[in-house]
Amino acid sequence: MRVALSVACFEDVLFPGTAKAVTVLLERLGHEVAFPPGQTCCGQFHWTAGYHREAAGLARSHAAAFEGCEVVVAPSASCAATVRADYPKIARAARDPGLARAAEGLAFYELTEFLVDVLGVTDVGAYFPHRVTYHPSCRSLRTLGVGDRPVRLLRSVRGLDLVELPSAGECCGFGGAFAMKNADVSVAMVADKVRHVRDTGAEVVCAVDDSCLAHIGGALSRLRGGVRTMHLAEILAETGPA
Amino acid sequence: MPRPKFAAAARPELADTRSRRNLRGATAALRGREAAAAAGTADWEDLREAGRAIGDGALLDLDAHLEELERAVTEAGGTVHWAADAAEARLVVTGLVRATGAKEVVKAASATTREIGLNDALARAGVTVRETGVAEMVVQLGEDAPSHLLSPAAHRDRAEIAELLRRAVPGAGPGLADDPEALAAAARTHLRDRFLRARVAVTGANFLVAETGTLVLLESEGNARMCLTLPETLISIAGIDKVVPTWDDMEVFLQLLPRSSTGDRMTPYVSSWTGVTPGDGPRAFHLVLLDNGRTRALADEVGRAALRCIRCSACSNVCPVYERTGGRPYGPVHPGPIGAVLTPLTRGVESAADASLPYASTLCGACADVCPVKIDIPDVLVHLRGKVVESRRRRPVPTPEMALMRGLAWTMGDPRRHEAAVRRGVRWARLLSRGGRIRRLPGLLGKWTEARDLPAPPAESFRGWWDRTRA
Ligand code: SF4
Numbered sequence: 001m002r003v004a005l006s007v008a009c010f011e012d013v014l015f016p017g018t019a020k021a022v023t024v025l026l027e028r029l030g031h032e033v034a035f036p037p038g039q040t041c042c043g044q045f046h047w048t049a050g051y052h053r054e055a056a057g058l059a060r061s062h063a064a065a066f067e068g069c070e071v072v073v074a075p076s077a078s079c080a081a082t083v084r085a086d087y088p089k090i091a092r093a094a095r096d097p098g099l100a101r102a103a104e105g106l107a108f109y110e111l112t113e114f115l116v117d118v119l120g121v122t123d124v125g126a127y128f129p130h131r132v133t134y135h136p137s138c139r140s141l142r143t144l145g146v147g148d149r150p151v152r153l154l155r156s157v158r159g160l161d162l163v164e165l166p167s168a169g170e171c172c173g174f175g176g177a178f179a180m181k182n183a184d185v186s187v188a189m190v191a192d193k194v195r196h197v198r199d200t201g202a203e204v205v206c207a208v209d210d211s212c213l214a215h216i217g218g219a220l221s222r223l224r225g226g227v228r229t230m231h232l233a234e235i236l237a238e239t240g241p242a
Numbered sequence: 243m244p245r246p247k248f249a250a251a252a253r254p255e256l257a258d259t260r261s262r263r264n265l266r267g268a269t270a271a272l273r274g275r276e277a278a279a280a281a282g283t284a285d286w287e288d289l290r291e292a293g294r295a296i297g298d299g300a301l302l303d304l305d306a307h308l309e310e311l312e313r314a315v316t317e318a319g320g321t322v323h324w325a326a327d328a329a330e331a332r333l334v335v336t337g338l339v340r341a342t343g344a345k346e347v348v349k350a351a352s353a354t355t356r357e358i359g360l361n362d363a364l365a366r367a368g369v370t371v372r373e374t375g376v377a378e379m380v381v382q383l384g385e386d387a388p389s390h391l392l393s394p395a396a397h398r399d400r401a402e403i404a405e406l407l408r409r410a411v412p413g414a415g416p417g418l419a420d421d422p423e424a425l426a427a428a429a430r431t432h433l434r435d436r437f438l439r440a441r442v443a444v445t446g447a448n449f450l451v452a453e454t455g456t457l458v459l460l461e462s463e464g465n466a467r468m469c470l471t472l473p474e475t476l477i478s479i480a481g482i483d484k485v486v487p488t489w490d491d492m493e494v495f496l497q498l499l500p501r502s503s504t505g506d507r508m509t510p511y512v513s514s515w516t517g518v519t520p521g522d523g524p525r526a527f528h529l530v531l532l533d534n535g536r537t538r539a540l541a542d543e544v545g546r547a548a549l550r551c552i553r554c555s556a557c558s559n560v561c562p563v564y565e566r567t568g569g570r571p572y573g574p575v576h577p578g579p580i581g582a583v584l585t586p587l588t589r590g591v592e593s594a595a596d597a598s599l600p601y602a603s604t605l606c607g608a609c610a611d612v613c614p615v616k617i618d619i620p621d622v623l624v625h626l627r628g629k630v631v632e633s634r635r636r637r638p639v640p641t642p643e644m645a646l647m648r649g650l651a652w653t654m655g656d657p658r659r660h661e662a663a664v665r666r667g668v669r670w671a672r673l674l675s676r677g678g679r680i681r682r683l684p685g686l687l688g689k690w691t692e693a694r695d696l697p698a699p700p701a702e703s704f705r706g707w708w709d710r711t712r713a
Contacts, residue, residue, distance in 0.1 A: 217697065
């Protein structure tokens with residue numbers, strides 16, 4: 001299958017390893033990966049911050065960048081959620097039925113949904129001999145409802161010791177502009193999240209959203225927490241020594 | 243002094259470790275009970291959908307239902323008063339109390355009286371207000387502000403409550419134990435003769451049934467019920483959004499409310515009262531119907547969904563922001579996620595404090611998941627953020643944030659501009675980094691690095707890698 005990759009704007013710059021891992025992984029599974037060059041940003045940040053006019057502009061060009069693609073895969077649950085759940089709302093707010101139609105025409109998947117539902121695989125042939133815990137991000141959990149797909153994928157990774165995260169479903173406190181506008185509350189939230197992560201004794205905390213990982217990782221780094229953050233795709237792309 | 247923005251008001255609350263521990267305990271316990279109650283109700287999703295539909299239906303023809311309600315209340319011997327805003331409501335209620343000549347009123351179960359600032363108004367009129375709900379009483383004794391919709395003293399623990407009662411209740415004595423039963427008993431003794439003395443009572447109501455003119459109130463202590471039966475004059479005050487068309491609708495809400503508020507299948511005391519009954523109960527009954535911005539909210543296409551709220555507080559109990567700040571930073575009207583939407587919906591976003599409320603959420607969605615009448619609170623929050631930004635667009639000089647967001651959108655609006663900016667940004671960010679992390683960002687972004695690092699961007703973006711290896 002020819003899979004178009006949607007890479008979040010900040011992921012492109014700060015976490016290029018995630019999209020590289022998705023590329024490597026999908027190619028290993030025998031698919032052709034494309035990176036439509038017109039893409040910049042899905043508009044989520046502007047939309048949730050209240051800049052609805054700007055969000056509509058970004059949404060239009062983002063949807064146009066993937067026009068005609070058979071299937072689009074995003075390693076960022078929040079971007080996938082924006083396209084699927086928010087574009088209709090952005091279109092409504094901008095009174096732009098064209099955008100609503102364009103969004104409807106896209107087969108836009110979050111990575112684990114694509115692997116499990118479209119490709120029908122949970123064992124992607126990965127090997128990662130580490131103790132790992134998984135943080136279900138809010139957008140993956142509640143907006144997309146990815147459920148246990150990420151966990152099923154992780155369970156099939158050879159060598160991986162999956163440990164459960166206490167209060168896993170609780171928000172890490174990032175929330176886009178929230179982390180800046182309500183920095184104190186945001187920090188109080190991530191402090192609890194980091195405490196739970198460290199309680200697991202895991203070496204690695206993973207998620208399907210680099211935004212939450214940037215937040216959790218940022219707090220861990222400040223604390224010298226001794227725990228790494230990794231996107232789930234990076235774990236799935238690992239095959240260990242040949 | 244203007245009310246502070248949410249972020250500023252949250253700071254002292256975050257520092258109050260005792261209050262935070264008490265709140266965490268209270269919300270976690272309620273959360274668990276609510277989840278169990280929902281899971282134990284086989285048709286929970288059907289009930290929620292029914293609640294949503296009844297709420298929407300009631301709001302759709304609100305004016306007709308209100309007229310029907312007024313007719314029914316009047317026929318039953320009551321008097322209906324309309325109050326457009328808080329000031330008018332205060333005037334009506336103080337006037338009614340004054341007319342009775344009473345110097346003291348007992349009050350129960352009403353967030354609406356808090357909304358209009360009734361206690362202060364009555365005090366200014368020389369009337370003493372006695373709170374009769376145990377939690378309200380504790381808040382009144384402690385001279386602080388309520389922190390939770392249903393248990394206003396959720397930030398207090400038993401030791402603190404015992405201490406307040408020991409000081410206030412004559413005869414409670416230093417020996418008062420701090421177990422819940424002893425505390426409730428002390429409060430009850432304290433209240434008993436007040437009830438017997440009281441000539442005027444002020445209450446709220448959870449629902450107003452239009453077809454019969456009946457008010458319905460749910461509570462767990464039985465104190466509100468005393469207010470409904472013992473005094474000579476009963477004044478009930480309720481928002482116009484509390485109307486349900488028919489008695490049959492109560493079947494749904496009487497199931498939804500207890501499960502969502504306390505995790506119980508039934509509420510211990512459900513009282514309903516209609517007008518006056520000769521020889522039984524109050525001789526005069528007044529219903530004050532309060533607008534205070536509710537029709538303004540009703541006119542908002544997206545926001546009106548919030549008027550379905552039945553004040554169960556389930557959204558507060560699951561909200562990670564509320565859990566850490568308590569209800570007070572949300573302002574004097576409604577705490578928690580629903581307060582973050584109802585307050586700006588009813589009051590507008592002109593003041594900095596009201597405009598900060600839609601941002602007091604990470605949009606994690608936990609509130610929408612539990613709401614028994616399916617209010618999509620994050621959806622309304624984002625909608626209101628749009629209103630806040632629109633109201634700022636008219637300023638002659640753009641705020642730094644506005645300039646930044648517009649600039650970002652302009653840059654990202656075009657792939658070539660975007661790529662050039664990314665290259666510049668990466669170079670700049672790498673200059674700021676030490677050992678692979680950025681510990682201090684300038685300008686608006688500095689809030690991020692107050693307590694969190696940012697990873698330094700690798701030398702090559704994904705785009706760069708793709709062009710080098712795949713294109
Ligand atoms: S918004 Fe929903 S969950 Fe929150 S208090 Fe109202 S009814 Fe309850």
